[in-house]
Amino acid sequence: MTKLLKKAFEEASKLPEIEQNSLAKWMLEELEADKKWDETFAESEDILDQLADEALEAHKQGKTKPLDIDKL
Template sequence: MTKLLEKAFEEVAKLPEKEQNTFASWILEELASEQRWEKAFTDSQDKLAKLADEALAEHREG
């Protein structure tokens, strides 16, 4: 764990339990969202490549 993350957790630990839980939920939701985005982007690489090829072909044809 980095020093900055340790400091952030130390500060959050000073908050009331309800606020700690709100913060923890927010972090977990953000991480899950990032994972979903990464998966969607990774899964779409073939489709994006095909669209790029089509766009280049259209551009070349005028």
């Protein structure tokens, strides 16, 4: 455990029990959300590669045009 995390837990331990539980619940939810995001992103990597390849191929075939910011 890092020094900073240890300090955070020490400070959190001074909070009333209800606030400690709220903080713990929030932390666990955040960790779970990060885990799900990592899993989802890992699964989509092949799709992103395929889309990038398709975009490059379309560009090579002259099917694309430069972005004109004034026309946005």
